Amino acid sequence: MQRNNKLRMLIYCAMFAAITGILAQVEIPLPLVPISGQTLAVGLTATIIGSRYGAIAMIVYACLGAVGVPVFAEAKAGLHILVGPTGGYIFSFIISAFITGLILEKTKFTILNAMIANTIGMIITLTLGTIQLKYVADLSWTTAIGAGVTPFIVVGLIKAYLASVIGIKVRERLLKADLLTDVSRDSEKTIAA
Template sequence: MNNQSKKLRVMMNCAIFAAITAILAQVEVPLPLIPISGQTLAVGIAATILGSKQGALAMICYAAMGAVGLPVFAGFSGGAQVLVGPSGGYIFGFIVTAFITGLILEKTRFTVPMALLANVIGMFVTLFFGTMQLKLVLDLSWGASLAAGVYPFLVVGFIKAFLASYIGITVRRRLIQANLISIPKKEIA
């Protein structure tokens, strides 16, 4: 495969996972301040399948689509005001989460147990960014920030981490077999 084909495949993978994130963002359970949505599941799946760089690029693409006003964020919302609002930290956290989750897998092995560990760490990265912005924007105390931005998401977060790990590794293996994503030489050995 030539270099131009590889670049096109990377761009397509990032666009596909940005779209999947936009779709799963609409699967939502409303809570008072921040809803529980499928966005974080999509972030974990993207990172588990694509790895650090492409996973982060997919989330940058997702955030950029929303920033320009496309209704890709939870509740069919979009615009820069979402990124600077109470829930914007979670969206910025998706980029870092995808990179760290993918990097952990690249440095270890793409297996379900390692993906689960990487996705749990990623969950805490997202919660950190989200809670920090929630605290700053709403001028909450640390206790109130944790009560609104972390505690309601822990149980569901562990479930999403498991689902992202299992789905991600399963789909990744099939995409590799179909020659739709390339794997580093380290993984072949």
């Protein structure tokens, strides 16, 4: 039974890595960093499958892009994207998914908690992404923040809200259908043991 649950969760990881690649192609081009659906996918992933598996899904996503599968924004791929100006955003997805899921696992999977967790995840993504953007593109802090943070705040809050509402509803339905392992109960068992 536990082996089946782990296999199912790993299938979800692969699925959410693919969803992230698909949503990455939904974008609004901007001069340095495009607005894309990637962060919506990160929030959905963490809200639905939690910290550990959410982070694994984002590692799979980054690895797929690194080896040449065109899953990054604008159907780009390759290691040069990860070490380039926008690579910090992609690396931050791993940390963001983990922290977002962890907050929900330590509190409760509700829309309000998910909104708080996804907003924190957005802040992590924007912060880490902007740091790499600043240093790799050799920008001033003002220019880096203007290009890497400011255009994404309102859109990021909208995506955090959507990830929270959709993610919690999907999670509830998957749990009800017994198609998802309740990671919050698993972490409680681990703590009690």
